[in-house]
Amino acid sequence: MRIRLEQLNPTIGDLLGNKELILSAIEKAEADGIELLLLPELITSGYPPMDLLEREIFRELIFEMNQEIVEATGDTAVVFGTITPNHTGIGRKCYNSAIVAQHGEVIKHIHKALLPTYDVFDDLRYFEPGKEFDPVVINGFPFGITVCEDIWFNDNDIQYHIYDVNPAEVLKDKGARAIINISASPFNKQKPVTRKNMLQNHADQLGIPLFYVNQVGAQTELIFDGDSLAFDGHGHMNVRAKRFEPDAVDLDFIPEKKEVNPITDVDANLQTPPIEQVIFEGLVRGVRDYLQKSGAAEKVLLGLSGGIDSALTCVVAKEALGADNVKAVTMPSEFSSEGSVSDSEKLARNLGVELLEIPIRDIYESFNSALAPHFEGTNFGVAEENLQSRSRGVLLMALANKFGYMLLNTGNKSEMAVGYCTLYGDMAGGLSVISDVYKTEVFDICRWLNEEYYGEEIIPEAIITKPPSAELRPDQKDTDSLPAYEILDQILKNYIEDQKSREEIIALGIDEAVVDQVLRLVDVNEHKRFQAPPGLKVSAKAFGSGRRWPIVQQWTGQEKKILQSEKISKSGR
Ligand SMILES: Nc1ncnc2c1ncn2[C@@H]1O[C@H](COP(=O)(O)OP(=O)(O)OC[C@H]2O[C@@H]([n+]3cccc(C(=O)O)c3)[C@H](O)[C@@H]2O)[C@@H](O)[C@H]1O
Numbered sequence: 001m002r003i004r005l006e007q008l009n010p011t012i013g014d015l016l017g018n019k020e021l022i023l024s025a026i027e028k029a030e031a032d033g034i035e036l037l038l039l040p041e042l043i044t045s046g047y048p049p050m051d052l053l054e055r056e057i058f059r060e061l062i063f064e065m066n067q068e069i070v071e072a073t074g075d076t077a078v079v080f081g082t083i084t085p086n087h088t089g090i091g092r093k094c095y096n097s098a099i100v101a102q103h104g105e106v107i108k109h110i111h112k113a114l115l116p117t118y119d120v121f122d123d124l125r126y127f128e129p130g131k132e133f134d135p136v137v138i139n140g141f142p143f144g145i146t147v148c149e150d151i152w153f154n155d156n157d158i159q160y161h162i163y164d165v166n167p168a169e170v171l172k173d174k175g176a177r178a179i180i181n182i183s184a185s186p187f188n189k190q191k192p193v194t195r196k197n198m199l200q201n202h203a204d205q206l207g208i209p210l211f212y213v214n215q216v217g218a219q220t221e222l223i224f225d226g227d228s229l230a231f232d233g234h235g236h237m238n239v240r241a242k243r244f245e246p247d248a249v250d251l252d253f254i255p256e257k258k259e260v261n262p263i264t265d266v267d268a269n270l271q272t273p274p275i276e277q278v279i280f281e282g283l284v285r286g287v288r289d290y291l292q293k294s295g296a297a298e299k300v301l302l303g304l305s306g307g308i309d310s311a312l313t314c315v316v317a318k319e320a321l322g323a324d325n326v327k328a329v330t331m332p333s334e335f336s337s338e339g340s341v342s343d344s345e346k347l348a349r350n351l352g353v354e355l356l357e358i359p360i361r362d363i364y365e366s367f368n369s370a371l372a373p374h375f376e377g378t379n380f381g382v383a384e385e386n387l388q389s390r391s392r393g394v395l396l397m398a399l400a401n402k403f404g405y406m407l408l409n410t411g412n413k414s415e416m417a418v419g420y421c422t423l424y425g426d427m428a429g430g431l432s433v434i435s436d437v438y439k440t441e442v443f444d445i446c447r448w449l450n451e452e453y454y455g456e457e458i459i460p461e462a463i464i465t466k467p468p469s470a471e472l473r474p475d476q477k478d479t480d481s482l483p484a485y486e487i488l489d490q491i492l493k494n495y496i497e498d499q500k501s502r503e504e505i506i507a508l509g510i511d512e513a514v515v516d517q518v519l520r521l522v523d524v525n526e527h528k529r530f531q532a533p534p535g536l537k538v539s540a541k542a543f544g545s546g547r548r549w550p551i552v553q554q555w556t557g558q559e560k561k562i563l564q565s566e567k568i569s570k571s572g573r
């Protein structure tokens with residue numbers, strides 16, 4: 001049986017555009033003699049449609065679209081993800097379904113049973129869970145069809161084992177001889193490996209082939225990597241689509257032998273590339289799709305400081321949108337190093353990006369003199385530091401308004417975590433490009449870009465080797481206020497992504513006072529992140545919709561220590 005896995009890049013809410021994508025995929029599959037075409041989860045609406053699903057008209061138009069898609073099918077059987085109505089009158093208004101159609105008729109509706117509600121997912125808010133697991137006969141062969149989370153069952157990395165049924169296993173027990181999974185599974189830097197391993201385990205343990213198709217493209221903070229896969233009945237991965245690009249891969253499925261043989265040349269995609277590459281490619285897709293799909297602007301603007309964060313952001317923007325669509329601005333102050341301007345000039349020249357120079361010395365002085373009578377008798381401090389950052393923010397937003405650019409925010413995850421950034425200053429912007437990338441990863445990616453991606457020094461070496469500095473007061477270094485980034489990032493990863501307690505982090509051999517300082521900074525700076533632009537998610541736990549932390553709260557994380565010392569002092573009395 002000739003099967004095509006087609007990873008499409010839908011836009012949430014663009015029902016006409018998505019329908020066009022689906023209908024042309026069906027037409028092409030027919031023309032190419034494909035017998036079974038697999039399309040991703042919720043491809044009609046784009047995933048995740050969120051509260052659009054609460055609009056009756058939105059649901060109704062998709063139900064109509066389902067009918068048009070079904071009617072467009074011919075000899076090629078098609079499995080596509082969409083919403084279908086819940087007619088029972090009890091529960092939520094719709095299901096998250098796979099429709100199987102051929103010859104203009106529906107063969108079956110399959111409803112997603114396991115509805116994730118952790119991290120960024122909120123399926124149970126909108127969808128009624130499916131409860132039936134029955135194989136579907138397509139072209140004479142019994143397939144078990146599952147929708148995304150339905151298959152996320154045997155993965156050791158899953159934090160929440162909340163389900164009591166393994167749909168793929170039930171389907172096999174009921175006679176399915178291959179499993180299909182249609183997905184909208186967002187990228188994180190571990191996913192190309194964890195997802196592949198998880199699917200491989202299924203194919204291996206069940207002893208039947210598995211076909212997996214995933215959405216591609218970015219939707220606000222989520223980036224979908226595609227990376228559609230197929231495994232034979234022994235768990236060997238034989239087919240792998242491109243990452244971060246729409247792609248269609250064809251395979252020959254020989255049911256008697258449980259064989260899955262690629263027809264499309266997929267060799268180049270089989271290996272998982274280095275983590276720096278997948279993060280970089282994900283960010284490029286994230287920026288490109290944010291601009292194209294939101295219609296916010298065609299061009300972007302950013303402040304180039306001669307530091308590494310704005311350098312990486314500028315490279316991502318250039319690769320996403322082309323040099324002509326990126327404008328950089330250097331805005332030296334009296335505390336800026338010489339390299340701040342000259343390194344920015346070198347980088348902009350290497351990338352072919354236009355660089356404007358707008359010094360902020362006079363603006364800063366003007367603020368200072370206006371405030372002087374009120375600040376009299378006080379020392380230079382954070383207020384004066386932040387004035388520089390805010391002056392830059394005002395200038396950047398003025399340029400954005402005047403010329404229709406969208407400002408890119410350049411803050412990294414380490415700084416966002418501890419609040420080392422200025423409200424209404426360098427926190428300005430429409431999209432945070434690297435807010436889920438730790439500072440140590442920013443360095444790794446920049447080195448990888450020069451060594452592997454470009455094969456030459458596009459990012460000036462000085463930008464990579466200079467000690468990080470906000471340059472807001474004389475001789476300032478980030479390490480004056482923060483631990484070294486290697487230590488900081490280790491603490492942050494353990495705390496944020498691995499959900500470790502203060503005691504567990506201290507047990508790793510990190511100084512207790514440093515751990516307490518960092519955890520405290522993370523917690524008290526939630527108010528800043530709440531006001532930050534949306535950021536592209538590349539880790540298993542990003543700030544944003546997948547991490548909900550109370551802003552007004554009194555938990556310090558030191559309660560265990562405090563309670564213990566109270567117990568000791570009471571027992572001593
Ligand atoms: N819970 C809460 N809810 C709402 N607002 C809250 C709040 N807690 C404090 N605030 C407000 O937040 C204000 C403090 O925030 P903010 O004005 O941003 O200033 P702040 O966080 O005090 O200072 C910014 C720090 O970031 C450093 N920085 C700035 C710029 C760039 C970089 C870099 O390297 O990239 C580093 C800078 O050197 C300084 O140490 C307070 O004045 C207070 O009004």
Ligand SMILES: Nc1ncnc2c1ncn2[C@@H]1O[C@H](COP(=O)(O)OP(=O)(O)OP(=O)(O)O)[C@@H](O)[C@H]1O
Nearest residue numbers: 303304305307308309310329330331332410426470
């Ligand atoms: N002299 C400057 N000219 C232009 N933009 C600046 C300048 N200084 C800071 N910025 C902007 O503010 C952001 C925060 O910069 P800052 O130098 O304070 O710290 P950083 O987080 O280490 O960033 P970077 O590594 O880009 O320097 C920069 O990424 C840049 O966009």
Ligand SMILES: NC(=O)CC[C@H](N)C(=O)O
Nearest residue numbers: 116148149152184185186
């Ligand atoms: N759409 C979904 O059900 C996605 C959930 C799934 N665990 C994933 O990360 O891919």
